[in-house]
Amino acid sequence: MQRRRPTDDLLEALLDAAETEFAARGFEGASTRSIAHQAGAHQPQINYHFTSKELLWQAVVDRLFSALDDAVDLSTDASPSAVMAEGLRRFVEFSARRPELNRIINLEATRDSSRLRWLVEVHLRPRFAATSGLWEQTLAEGRGADMSATEVWGLLTAFGALRFANAPMVSMLEGSSSLDPRTHADRLLGILFPEEATR
Amino acid sequence: MQRRRPTDDLLEALLDAAETEFAARGFEGASTRSIAHQAGAHQPQINYHFTSKELLWQAVVDRLFSALDDAVDLSTDASPSAVMAEGLRRFVEFSARRPELNRIINLEATRDSSRLRWLVEVHLRPRFAATSGLWEQTLAEGRGADMSATEVWGLLTAFGALRFANAPMVSMLEGSSSLDPRTHADRLLGILFPEEATR
DNA sequence: GTCTATACCGAGATAGAC
């Protein structure tokens, strides 16, 4: 006799499956049928619980960013440059552990759409602003490379995360040499804080 | 009375439209109907001329890489480091001018598939090998930053190209500040060749 | 809340007249 699974568990299972599928195949490529099947549910339950495929996608993205915040946020009174450095390190580690976030972002980023607009306005813009502010403070502190906040953001999302987002391609190309996230973060910090060239 | 369009023109028009669509929506998201329509043709002509959607996609990728080679290849007897630097510069400029190539690569890179395998074996592996060899020579020459060829490749594809591949997102986030490719290439060269820190 | 059945649509591919 099978116990009825609590609703919250089903929602989590659907979100887990959707996260994987959206990250692997993109919004259009993913199928709600196969997401439901992977979660041990039936396809109409997705519409029942999330109303539409698009809202399911938003729920997945919300959950990913909230996991990112948990992983990165640090309440400390350290100096801006120290907060920046530690935040970068955690971002790289999160991107390696949970590549789905950057996959989904990159999959949407190539074309204007309502989904992309939502992603930028709700999630990216505030984080971009916070990161920029922190970098400005770092510069004011007299540390960090001679780069604008925009360039730092670009380096962070490109160099820091792309390798893990594109892991299937990278491992096909390089063999399973699987770069250690810590080493990768060190490399990024070496570029952003060249003065501390020790290591 | 409408003259019949030469076959080659139709093939080019179909490839143009397919390039845009595949780069914007990914393989699964793109529709052969809309590609044909954009090229002023009918959907069955795609199957007639290219046999299948997958082979159309391959033809698009072949054409893009061949444009890249035209843009980057330099037969010169300059030193490896000079060839490397100039090649990087041209790669960045090509990526800005023709973002479709890196879009298509990134869209496929997040999941193992027969398309990704074909892309890696036919196009990426030889270019990765050539770039690595050139970087090794650069290092032997006593120039270049202390990075492995793999790291250089990663920096190149990530920092050099992603910004342009993700242009719709970037301009949404930063306004139409549209970074100049030359400046961007300078920044990349500054990281790879730190000794020449003049500029 | 769950599950079956199904409506409805758009996809890629193919047949066959021209």
Added chain:
DNA sequence: GTCTATCTCGGTATAGAC
């Protein structure tokens, strides 16, 4: 080579019994 008509399949969403 082109174009219309159509086959078949898989997609999302919905209706309605349980």
